[in-house]
Every structure is written in structure tokens, then in C-alpha cells.
Amino acid sequence: xxxxxxxxxxxxxxxxxxxxxxxxxxxxLDPEKGVTRPDGTEENKKIRDYTVxxxxxxGLQVKIxxxxxxxxxxEGSRTDKGTVMSGSHLDSVMNGGMFDGVLxxxxxxxxxxxxxxxxxxxxxxxxxxxxxxxxxxxxxxxLLGSSVLTGKVSVDEVLNRKNAxxxxxxxxxxxxxYKGSFESSLDNVEYFVETHIEQGPIxxxxxxxxxxxxxxxxxTWILATILGEENxxxxxxxxVRKDALVAAADIVAxxxxxxxxMVDKLGSATVATVGxxxxxxxxxxxxxxxxxxxxDIRDVVPKNLESLENEILKAMEDTGQRYGVDIRTEVQxxxxxxxxxxxxxxxxxSSASQVGVTKKRMVSGAGHDAENIAEKVKAGMIFVPSxxxxxxxxxxxxxxxxxxxxxxxxxxxxxNLSRL
Amino acid sequence: xxxxxxxxxxxxxxxxxxxxxxxxxxxxLDPEKGVTRPDGTEENKKIRDYTVxxxxxxGLQVKIxxxxxxxxxxEGSRTDKGTVMSGSHLDSVMNGGMFDGVLxxxxxxxxxxxxxxxxxxxxxxxxxxxxxxxxxxxxxxxLLGSSVLTGKVSVDEVLNRKNAxxxxxxxxxxxxxYKGSFESSLDNVEYFVETHIEQGPIxxxxxxxxxxxxxxxxxTWILATILGEENxxxxxxxxVRKDALVAAADIVAxxxxxxxxMVDKLGSATVATVGxxxxxxxxxxxxxxxxxxxxDIRDVVPKNLESLENEILKAMEDTGQRYGVDIRTEVQxxxxxxxxxxxxxxxxxSSASQVGVTKKRMVSGAGHDAENIAEKVKAGMIFVPSxxxxxxxxxxxxxxxxxxxxxxxxxxxxxNLSRL
Numbered sequence: 001x002x003x004x005x006x007x008x009x010x011x012x013x014x015x016x017x018x019x020x021x022x023x024x025x026x027x028x029l030d031p032e033k034g035v036t037r038p039d040g041t042e043e044n045k046k047i048r049d050y051t052v053x054x055x056x057x058x059g060l061q062v063k064i065x066x067x068x069x070x071x072x073x074x075e076g077s078r079t080d081k082g083t084v085m086s087g088s089h090l091d092s093v094m095n096g097g098m099f100d101g102v103l104x105x106x107x108x109x110x111x112x113x114x115x116x117x118x119x120x121x122x123x124x125x126x127x128x129x130x131x132x133x134x135x136x137x138x139x140x141x142x143l144l145g146s147s148v149l150t151g152k153v154s155v156d157e158v159l160n161r162k163n164a165x166x167x168x169x170x171x172x173x174x175x176x177x178y179k180g181s182f183e184s185s186l187d188n189v190e191y192f193v194e195t196h197i198e199q200g201p202i203x204x205x206x207x208x209x210x211x212x213x214x215x216x217x218x219x220t221w222i223l224a225t226i227l228g229e230e231n232x233x234x235x236x237x238x239x240v241r242k243d244a245l246v247a248a249a250d251i252v253a254x255x256x257x258x259x260x261x262m263v264d265k266l267g268s269a270t271v272a273t274v275g276x277x278x279x280x281x282x283x284x285x286x287x288x289x290x291x292x293x294x295x296d297i298r299d300v301v302p303k304n305l306e307s308l309e310n311e312i313l314k315a316m317e318d319t320g321q322r323y324g325v326d327i328r329t330e331v332q333x334x335x336x337x338x339x340x341x342x343x344x345x346x347x348x349x350s351s352a353s354q355v356g357v358t359k360k361r362m363v364s365g366a367g368h369d370a371e372n373i374a375e376k377v378k379a380g381m382i383f384v385p386s387x388x389x390x391x392x393x394x395x396x397x398x399x400x401x402x403x404x405x406x407x408x409x410x411x412x413x414x415x416n417l418s419r420l
Numbered sequence: 421x422x423x424x425x426x427x428x429x430x431x432x433x434x435x436x437x438x439x440x441x442x443x444x445x446x447x448x449l450d451p452e453k454g455v456t457r458p459d460g461t462e463e464n465k466k467i468r469d470y471t472v473x474x475x476x477x478x479g480l481q482v483k484i485x486x487x488x489x490x491x492x493x494x495e496g497s498r499t500d501k502g503t504v505m506s507g508s509h510l511d512s513v514m515n516g517g518m519f520d521g522v523l524x525x526x527x528x529x530x531x532x533x534x535x536x537x538x539x540x541x542x543x544x545x546x547x548x549x550x551x552x553x554x555x556x557x558x559x560x561x562x563l564l565g566s567s568v569l570t571g572k573v574s575v576d577e578v579l580n581r582k583n584a585x586x587x588x589x590x591x592x593x594x595x596x597x598y599k600g601s602f603e604s605s606l607d608n609v610e611y612f613v614e615t616h617i618e619q620g621p622i623x624x625x626x627x628x629x630x631x632x633x634x635x636x637x638x639x640t641w642i643l644a645t646i647l648g649e650e651n652x653x654x655x656x657x658x659x660v661r662k663d664a665l666v667a668a669a670d671i672v673a674x675x676x677x678x679x680x681x682m683v684d685k686l687g688s689a690t691v692a693t694v695g696x697x698x699x700x701x702x703x704x705x706x707x708x709x710x711x712x713x714x715x716d717i718r719d720v721v722p723k724n725l726e727s728l729e730n731e732i733l734k735a736m737e738d739t740g741q742r743y744g745v746d747i748r749t750e751v752q753x754x755x756x757x758x759x760x761x762x763x764x765x766x767x768x769x770s771s772a773s774q775v776g777v778t779k780k781r782m783v784s785g786a787g788h789d790a791e792n793i794a795e796k797v798k799a800g801m802i803f804v805p806s807x808x809x810x811x812x813x814x815x816x817x818x819x820x821x822x823x824x825x826x827x828x829x830x831x832x833x834x835x836n837l838s839r840l
Contacts, residue, residue, distance in 0.1 A: 200655030217654060221704060232811055233693035233716045234637060234785030235620030238680050240809075245694055246676045252669035260658050273653035274665055275704045279697045284641055284714040286695045294704040296653045365654035389660075391652055 005110040005407055006400055012050060012090075012106070013098040016043035023098060026387065026397045034095040034394030038138030039068065040163065040172025047090045048178055051105060051130060058113045060128065064180030066155045068173045069145045070130040071184065074112050076418060078123040082190025084417045085377075086111065086410065087129030089145070089369060093137050097396020099197045103384070103403065105130050107195040111411040115418075122418035124190065131369045138163045138172075146369035149184055150376050191344060191417045192379040194370040195410050197398050198362075201389025208360045209405035211383030212349045215300030215363040216371045217269065218337035220309050222295040224251070224316060228325040230281065230289025245279055245288040247323040252277070254315045255295055258308060268304050269363045272297045272312070300337045300363045338371040344380030344417070351412035357405040366391075382410055425530040425827055426820055432470060432510075432526070433518040436463035443518060446807065446817045454515040454814030458558030459488065460583065460592025467510045468598055471525060471550060478533045480548065484600030486575045488593045489565045490550035491604065494532050496838060498543040502610025504837045505797075506531065506830065507549030508789060509565070513557050517816020519617045523804070523823065525550050527615040531831040535838075542838035544610065551789045558583045558592075566789035569606055570796050611764060611837045612799040614790040615830050617818050618782075621809025628780045629825035631803030632769045635720030635783040636791045637689065638757035640729050642715040644671070644736060648745040650701070650709025665699055665708040667743040672697070674735045675715055678728060688724050689783045692717045692732070720757045720783045758791040764800030764837070771832035777825045786811075802830055 006024075014020040016037035023029060037043045052070060055062050060072035073083075088104020108128045115122055133144030139161040147153045159170035173179035198204075203211050228244035252274045259272035276294030295312060299305040313329060320327040345361075352359040364371075364381060373379045384406035387397040426444075434440040436457035443449060457463045472490060475482050480492035493503075508524025528548045535542055553564030559581040567573045579590035593599035618624075623631050648664030672694045679692035696714030715732060719725040733749060740747040765781075772779040784791075784801060793799045804826035807817040 198655065199652050200657070201660055202657070205660075219654070230813075231809060232619050232786060233691065233695050234639070234718050234787070235618065235811070236691070236785075236809060237620070237622065237689070238676075238683050238691055240621055240625075243676065243693070245672055245697060249669035249672035249676075252665055253673065256658075256663065256666045256669075263658050269657070271653065271656070271658055273663070273704075273707055275653050275706045275708060276702050277665060277697075277699045277708075278702060282696050282698060284693075284695045284716045287693055288695060288697075296704045298654050365656075366652060367654070389651065389656060391655070 004113070005106060005403065008054060008106050009102065012047050012102055015047040015050070016092060029395055029397065031395050035092050035098055036094050037090065037092040039091045039133045040138055040167065040169065040176060044091060045176035048130070048176070051090060054109060055128060058109060059116060060112065063182060064178055065182055065184035066180055067145055067148045067158050067169065068132040068178040068180065069149065069184055072109070072128040074116065074122065074126045076122045076125040079125070081124045083125045083127050083188055084191045084414055085127040085129050085189050086193045086414060087131070088194050088196060089131045089134035091133055091135050091137060093135050093392050095394060096392050097394060099396055099398050100391055101134055103197055103398065104195045107407045107410050110407050111414045114411050115415060120415055124418040126414060126418060134369055139169050142367060143369055143372050146372035149186055150372050152372065155183060186373070186376045189377050192370065192373045192377045193344065193348070193382065193410060193413055194368055195382040195384065195406050196368055197386045197391060197396070198383040199366050199386050199391035202362060203360065203383060203385035204387055204389060206360065208358045209384065209402050210352050210357050210359045210409050211362040212345060212352065212359050213340055213364045213381035213383060214345050214361045216338040216340065216368070217298035217300050217363060217365045218302065218305045219334035219367065220297050220305055221332040221334055222297070222309065222312055223330045223332070224293045225328045226291040226293070226325050228289055228323070231287040233285045233287050236287055241287055242324045243287050244291040244325055247319050247325045247327070248277060248291040248293055250319045251293065251316055255312055258311055262304060262308065266304065268299060268301060269365065270299045270304055270308060271365060272308060298365055302337050305337060335367065335371065338374050340374055340380045341378035344378050347416050348380050348382055348409065348413050351416055352409045355408045355412050357409050382406055424533070425526060425823065428474060428526050429518070429522065432467050432522055435467040435470070436512060449815055449817065451815050455512050455518055456514050457510065457512040459511045459553045460558055460587065460589070460596060464511060465596035468596070471510060474529060475548060478529060479536060480532065483602060484598055485602055485604035486600055487565055487568045487578050487589065488552040488598040488600065489569065489604055492529070492548040494536065494542065494546045496542045496545040499545065501544045503545045503547050503608055504611045504834055505547045505549050505609050506613045506834060507551070508614050508616060509551045509554035511553055511555050511557060513555050513812050515814060516812050517814065519816055519818050520811055521554055523617055523818065524615045527827045527830050530827050531834050534831050535835060540835055544838040546834060546838060554789055559589050562787060563789055563792050566792035569604055570792050572792065575603060606793070606796045609797050612790065612793045612797045613764065613768070613802065613830060613833055614788055615802040615804065615826050616788055617811060617816070618803040618806045619786050619811035620806065622782060623780065623803060623805035624807055624809060626780065628778045629804065629822050630772050630777050630779045630829050631782040632765060632772065632779050633760055633784045633801035633803060634765050634781045636758040636760065636788070637718035637720050637783060637785045638722065638725045639754035639787065640717050640725055641752040641754055642717070642729065642732055643750045643752065644713045645748045646711040646713070646745050648709050648743070651707040653705045653707050656707055661707055662744045663707050664711040664745055667739050667745045667747070668697060668711040668713055670739045671713065671736055675732055678731055682724060682728065686724065688719060688721060689785065690719045690724055690728060691785060692728060718785055722757050725757060755787065755791065758794050760794055760800045761798035764798050767836050768800050768802055768829065768833050771836055772829045775828045775832050777829050802826055
């Protein structure tokens with residue numbers, strides 16, 4: 001059975017890779033050459049076509065909705081009960097890894113195939129889903145397909161989004177043959193489970209096969225422009241400078257220190273990152289006149305996230321005054337923290353015990369389609385380990401035994417949910 | 421008399437400005453449009469031609485050396501005594517100001533003109549000098565012409581330097597007609613005085629017309645590459661990060677704080693600037709994996725400069741260990757501190773008193789041709805105020821009364837030196 005799932009993942013690993021190359025083991029990865037499959041590209045069409053063929057081969061009824069989301073359905077015996085849905089996405093970041101998204105689609109397909117093979121007799125219908133545009137690599141924002149499904153954005157709005165080449169999503173979906181005619185909804189869906197690579201180092205480091213996600217971090221972005229005074233580095237005395245980078249360094253240190261303190265004192269999963277920082281003009285002999293910075297803060301506890309945001313904004317105010325620089329800020333609440341359904345979390349957890357797979361309760365720091373779906377449907381996530389915590393890079397890898405363990409837990413979870 | 425000097429500075433202000441525009445007052449400056457006259461350009465030829473014409477008009481014997489340095493000589497009555505030389509440069513940075521360098525050439529020319537007009541009768545010969553390639557904006561390194569004069573670099577080496585277009589200095593000098601045939605030296609020069617804009621805010625802030633330079637800062641550059649670990653900002657816990665930017669922020673703060681402490685405790689003119697800082701990949705959701713930074717430190721006291729260099733290198737080592745990042749450093753000693761001739765400094769000072777111009781002893785934080793010449797000849801510098809301390813930008817400005825005061829002090833200084 002493992003061979004079928006592995007074969008699909010090896011086969012799909014070539015799509016979006018230049019030149020196409022199937023990867024079976026970590027040492028075949030090229031650190032420079034990952035996969036690139038934004039929605040609407042020829043490579044995106046190839047992996048969609050391959051997946052639809054596998055769904056049909058497995059006896060699923062396949063439907064494509066208006067924004068290109070793909071659904072493969074195995075009818076249950078109790079059509080009066082809501083559907084159990086599972087899946088993820090097939091699009092990728094530029095030069096990313098082979099498992100991000102794909103693993104969630106293929107473990108779901110494999111679970112349904114095993115359920116069929118065993119003649120398990122699912123009461124609830126099962127649906128394997130492929131969401132359009134999770135990564136935001138062609139059409140922004142990210143999580144596009146699942147946002148339509150929850151009604152966050154309208155079908156028309158999404159179809160009119162343009163990629164960098166100026167094409168609308170509608171145009172590219174028509175071009176690759178994935179502009180469907182029906183408007184999907186979650187009205188008849190009761191449960192949703194997404195399997196995904198952790199994209200962080202915890203499971204791999206601790207040698208645990210499966211993470212049971214009990215919280216999805218909210219994300220807040222603070223954008224700041226620091227305006228100091230550009231001056232000659234040799235002739236401007238220290239005491240009269242308004243150095244935008246010195247002020248920025250203060251903020252970098254503060255954000256890092258506060259997040260660390262919160263982890264220490266609250267045992268929280270708080271993270272704060274000044275990932276973006278650009279200095280102008282960035283030359284030896286010029287006191288920096290301007291710095292643009294972007295801070296990403298995340299926590300699963302709403303009040304932690306809020307207080308960290310406020311503390312950083314306050315620190316920026318203080319820093320501005322201390323150094324006589326003007327700090328302009330803009331806050332973007334990317335999304336609030338999401339708590340998965342306790343019922344689903346418990347079922348994933350007990351399913352892992354049933355099939356004898358090691359597991360750990362954990363939080364998700366990255367954004368996933370499941371966080372959208374969780375707003376409308378009882379939803380949960382299963383993580384599998386990422387070797388060295390790497391993701392969104394060509395060296396993204398998950399060991400085959402962990403993938404098989406993840407598939408086992410998902411299969412058992414879908415079985416259990418389908419009989420509820 | 422002032423009108424002649426002002427007229428020359430207004431006339432030369434158009435060369436290298438697009439479109440050409442003569443500037444008579446601060447409010448005519450366009451913050452976007454400065455002057456661009458790297459050596460060998462058509463615009464550089466124009467200002468050289470204009471200057472040579474003015475030298476000849478003033479009765480000076482004009483000679484061009486092999487690297488394009490221009491000398492305008494007024495013979496003295498005592499040819500057994502060494503020459504008194506004064507001047508600066510006519511090349512500019514890209515989109516720079518109208519006074520940097522030009523002021524030193526034209527105040528020297530004006531001083532010699534006044535000395536002739538008065539029939540003062542200089543004993544020592546006087547020479548107005550224009551150095552090639554002070555700014556390093558076409559051919560690196562900076563201070564090219566004066567480096568040849570002191571023998572630091574050979575004529576052949578300098579002539580074979582190439583600009584960004586791949587042309588040698590020899591080619592471009594031939595093209596603009598400034599490839600002379602004689603090899604200049606400082607053998608018969610006794611004294612050198614350079615008038616220059618301060619390029620800093622001190623004189624302007626304190627309302628003093630002239631700075632008597634008693635020290636020229638040494639410059640050390642520390643280049644550092646910080647190698648951390650690029651990771652997902654959402655999924656990488658705080659405790660396992662190796663954030664290159666957090667480490668860099670530590671160093672920025674340290675350099676700023678230590679330089680400030682030295683100023684406070686030692687009353688020194690120490691400056692430390694992290695002017696250059698580039699973060700990779702510089703995006704919100706990625707923990708920075710690499711930072712490249714450039715630190716410029718300056719002081720007129722050799723041991724201050726040395727101890728600050730060592731303290732920063734030590735701090736980098738500590739920071740590297742604290743954050744588990746690899747910090748690779750390279751130190752470039754751009755030049756050591758230079759002490760102008762006490763004799764010349766005292767004569768400039770007493771000359772200012774003689775002509776009733778307010779003055780202040782100060783240090784030069786920027787590099788100038790005088791620092792080269794001071795290695796071989798008794799040399800000094802006169803500073804005039806820069807409005808708001810601005811230089812190397814289109815809004816570089818010095819008020820006309822300050823220019824006249826600078827010219828008066830230089831004229832008196834050259835008179836006094838010529839009779840020594």
C-alpha cells in the first residue's frame with residue numbers, strides 16, 4: 001500500500017522541476033532546483049491532470065468548481081450525514097519543495113483508496129479536496145480557494161485577480177482547463193482534516209511521527225518606515241545624528257527579546273521576526289537616513305498576540321523619541337488565531353493511538369487552508385516531520401516512514417469520523 | 421573683489437548640471453539636481469578649461485602633469501625658497517554639490533589674484549593646484565592625483581586604472597586634453613594649504629566662519645558577513661533560531677554606544693557608523709540567514725581608533741557565540757590619522773585674527789588631498805561652514821559671506837607663508 005502513495009509522490013515530484021526529475025530519496029535533491037508550480041502554469045496543469053486521473057482511477061466522482069478547486073467524492077451509505085473532507089493544495093512557491101500541499105492531497109487520496117480497498121463501508125461521504133492558490137505565488141492573497149469556499153471572498157472577486165503577467169485567474173484556469181461551472185460550498189461538510197508537513201523542526205528533532213495540531217497561530221504584520229537624517233559618516237558628530245539604522249536595531253532587539261521572554265514566562269509559542277529590513281542608502285560613509293522594516297508576530301493565544309503588537313508599537317514610539325527619528329507604522333492583521341475543533345483533535349489523537357503511531361500535541365505557526373475551513377466546519381490538522389525543519393526550499397524533505405505513519409493516522413481518523 | 425570669486429563659483433556651478441543652470445543662491449538649488457563631473461567626462465573638461473583660462477588670465481604659468489593634475493604658478497622673488505601650494509579638486513561625486521573641491525581651487529586662485537593686485541611681492545613662489553580624481557567617482561581609489569604627487573602610487577599604475585566603462589585614465593585624459601607630459605613632485609614645495617567646505621554641521625551651528633583644522637581623522641572599515649540560518653518565521657521556535665539580523669542589531673547598537681561613550685569620556689571626535697547593512701532574503705516570513713554589514717570608524721587619535729576597532733571585533737566575536745552565528749570579518753585601514761603641521765596651523769590661526777574672522781580649532785572627519793600632501797610637506801586646512809552640514813548632495817551650500825571670510829583667511833595665510 002505504501003508503494004502506491006510513495007509512487008504518486010515520486011511521480012508528482014517531477015512537475016515544476018527543471019529539468020523534470022523524479023525524486024525518491026533525500027540525496028537526489030538538488031539544493032538549487034526545487035519545484036515551481038504557481039496556479040495557471042503548464043506545470044500546475046500537469047500535476048492537476050495527474051491527480052484527477054488518480055482520483056478517477058480510485059473510483060471517485062470528480063468535480064471542479066468555478067475557482068478551480070477540485071473535489072473527488074466517495075459516496076457514503078448515509079447521505080443524510082455531512083461529508084468528511086480532507087486535502088490540501090498542489091500549487092507551490094517559486095523553487096519550493098515537493099511535499100508542501102501535495103502530501104495533504106495524496107495522503108487524503110490514499111486514505112480513501114485504503115478505505116475502499118478494505119470495503120470499510122464509510123457512512124459519511126468522503127471528499128478529497130485540492131484548493132486553488134494556497135501559496136499566493138501567482139494570485140494574492142494566499143489561501144484563495146479555501147477563502148472562496150468559506151465565503152470570505154466572492155467567486156467574481158477571485159476570478160478577476162491578476163498575476164504578475166496581468167492575466168486573470170479566470171483566464172489562466174480556462175487555459176489549463178480548470179474553470180469549472182459549479183459553485184462549491186461547505187453546507188454539507190461536517191468535518192475537515194488536513195495533513196501537512198510541519199515546516200518546522202520540532203517533530204524531526206524529537207523523533208515523533210505525527211503532530212496533532214491544537215492551535216493555529218494568528219499572524220500580525222507591523223510595517224515600519226524609520227525616517228532619520230542622511231549624513232556624512234565622517235563629518236557628522238555622534239551627538240547630532242539621527243541614525244535610522246541605530247533606531248531600527250533597537251526595535252529588532254526589542255522584538256526578539258520580548259518574544260523570548262514570553263516563551264520563557266508564559267510557555268507560549270510566541271514568535272517575533274524582523275524578517276524584512278532595508279537600509280537606505282546602505283553605504284559605508286553615509287549615516288542611514290531611512291530604514292524600511294517588516295515584523296511578523298505570531299501566537300495561538302489572541303491576547304498574547306495583541307499585547308506583543310502593542311508592546312512593539314510602544315517600543316517604536318519610545319525609540320523614535322530617543323533617537324529623534326520619525327517612525328511611521330502600519331499594522332496588518334493577517335489572520336486571528338484559530339482553534340481547531342476539540343472533537344476532531346481528540347479523534348486524531350486517539351486514531352494515532354489506535355494505529356500505534358507516536359504523536360505530540362502542537363501548534364501550527366504557518367498558515368494553512370484548514371484555518372479558513374475551521375471557521376465554518378469542525379476541522380483539524382495532522383503534521384508530519386520536516387527534516388531539519390526546512391520548507392519552501394528545494395531541500396524540503398519528509399522521510400517515507402513518517403509519511404506512511406501520517407497516512408495511517410489520517411486513514412484511521414477518516415474512518416472514525418465517517419462513522420460518527 | 422568678492423564679486424570675482426563669486427562670479428567664478430556661480431559660473432562653474434553649471435558644469436555637470438543637467439540642464440546647465442548657474443546657481444547664485446540657496447533657493448535656486450534643486451534637491452534632485454546636483455553636479456556630476458567625474459574625471460574624463462565632457463563636463464569635467466569644461467570646468468578644467470574654464471579654470472585654466474582663469475589661471476592664464478591671472479598671469480599664472482600653467483602646467484599639466486602626466487596624471488592630469490593642473491598647476492598654476494606665480495613666481496616669487498626668492499627662487500631659493502620652497503613653493504607655497506594651495507588648491508583642491510574639480511571632480512565631483514555623482515549628483516553632488518557645487519562647492520566640494522571647487523571652493524578650494526577658486527579661493528586659492530582668488531588669493532593669488534589679490535596678492536598680485538596688491539603688488540604684495542611674494543618671496544616664495546605660489547602655486548594653485550587642481551588634483552585629479554579626488555572623489556574616486558570615476559577611477560578608484562579616491563585622492564588619486566595627490567597620491568601620485570606623494571609617490572604613494574606610480575604614474576603608470578594610475579594611468580592604467582579603468583573606469584566603469586573600461587576606459588583607462590590615460591585614455592580619458594587624452595580625450596579631454598589633460599594628459600600632460602611632465603612628472604610632478606613635491607621636491608620644491610615647502611607649504612600646502614587646502615580650503616574646503618566642512619561637510620559637517622559644527623561651524624554652521626556655532627556661527628563661526630572658519631575652521632582651523634588641527635587633526636585629520638584616520639579611517640578604518642570593518643566589513644562583516646554574518647551567517648545564521650534562514651528559516652520559516654512562523655514555524656521556527658525562538659529558541660532554535662540563528663537569526664543573522666538579531667546578531668547584526670547587537671553590533672549596530674554596540675558600535676553606536678561605544679563611540680558615544682568615547683566622546684563623553686575622552687572628549688574625542690570619535691565616530692562609528694554602520695552605514696552599510698544588507699539583509700538576505702529580507703522578507704517578512706523568513707528568519708534572516710545572512711547579513712552583510714560595513715562599519716566606518718574614525719578618530720584623529722591613533723590609539724582611540726585602534727581600541728575602537730579591537731572592541732568592535734571583540735563584540736562581534738561575543739555576538740557570534742551568543743547567537744550561534746558565524747561572523748566573518750575583514751578590516752581595511754583606509755588611512756591613519758594625520759596631524760597637520762603645527763607651524764601651518766598656527767599661521768592659519770593668527771592669519772584669521774589678523775583679518776578679523778571668527779575661527780575655531782577643529783578636526784576633519786572626511787578625507788582630503790591635504791592628508792596625502794601632509795605626509796611630505798608642512799600642510800594645513802581651512803574649513804568654511806556647510807549649511808545644515810550637508811555635502812555630496814545637490815543641497816550642499818556655503819553662504820557667500822563665509823566664502824569671502826575663508827578667502828580672506830587663506831589670502832593672509834599665503835601672504836604670511838610666502839614671506840617665511
